[in-house]
Amino acid sequence: MGSVAVAAGFDRGARWRIALKHPTVAVAGLVLLAVAVVALLVPIFGQDPTAIHVGRDDLGTRHWLGTDDLGRDLLARIAVGAQISLSIGLLTALVAVGFGTAYGLLAGLREGWADQAMMRWIDVLYSLPGLMVVILFAVFLEPFLTQAAGWMPLLAPPGAVRVVSLVLALAFFSWPDTARIVRGQVLSLKREQFVEAYASL
Numbered sequence: 001m002g003s004v005a006v007a008a009g010f011d012r013g014a015r016w017r018i019a020l021k022h023p024t025v026a027v028a029g030l031v032l033l034a035v036a037v038v039a040l041l042v043p044i045f046g047q048d049p050t051a052i053h054v055g056r057d058d059l060g061t062r063h064w065l066g067t068d069d070l071g072r073d074l075l076a077r078i079a080v081g082a083q084i085s086l087s088i089g090l091l092t093a094l095v096a097v098g099f100g101t102a103y104g105l106l107a108g109l110r111e112g113w114a115d116q117a118m119m120r121w122i123d124v125l126y127s128l129p130g131l132m133v134v135i136l137f138a139v140f141l142e143p144f145l146t147q148a149a150g151w152m153p154l155l156a157p158p159g160a161v162r163v164v165s166l167v168l169a170l171a172f173f174s175w176p177d178t179a180r181i182v183r184g185q186v187l188s189l190k191r192e193q194f195v196e197a198y199a200s201l
Helices: 002-021 023-045 074-110 112-127 130-148 160-172 175-190 193-200
Strands: none
Touching (some): 074 112, 074 175, 112 175
């Protein structure tokens, strides 16, 4: 078990080194880090994104990116938008990975007709036009989430219903890839000698 853990750690480290050797990966990582820093720090130390400043200051010292037609700080508003975008991306990934992992584990452990039926459902999802169905799914969910906001504190803040509906709609079409990967890993592990040896005890 120790050698397996060491090999897995070495493999992860090797993958990171290979990824960082490619300039595109490094640049994308730096851009994402910069966006995250702006999204986290600007609302704390910067201007209020909803405050209206009477004297417009385009590219001045108080407003680094200037103000819009109503006198609101553009950098602060960009930071708030980045917060929403990063939150949607992170929550979508968590929901998709969580559900896809559970689905793939169940399919890999069951095998037989249950596995085949679950995989055919994934094939059906792959055949649907993703963008159009995501939009329709989000629009369809929003009225139900609006009604649920009355007894769910999570949906009470302004804009929370739209964020949650978009996260669920995006996650609905993001989990099949994770499910296929997990199912394949489960099936391969079930055929390993140490698993068969344990099952024979």
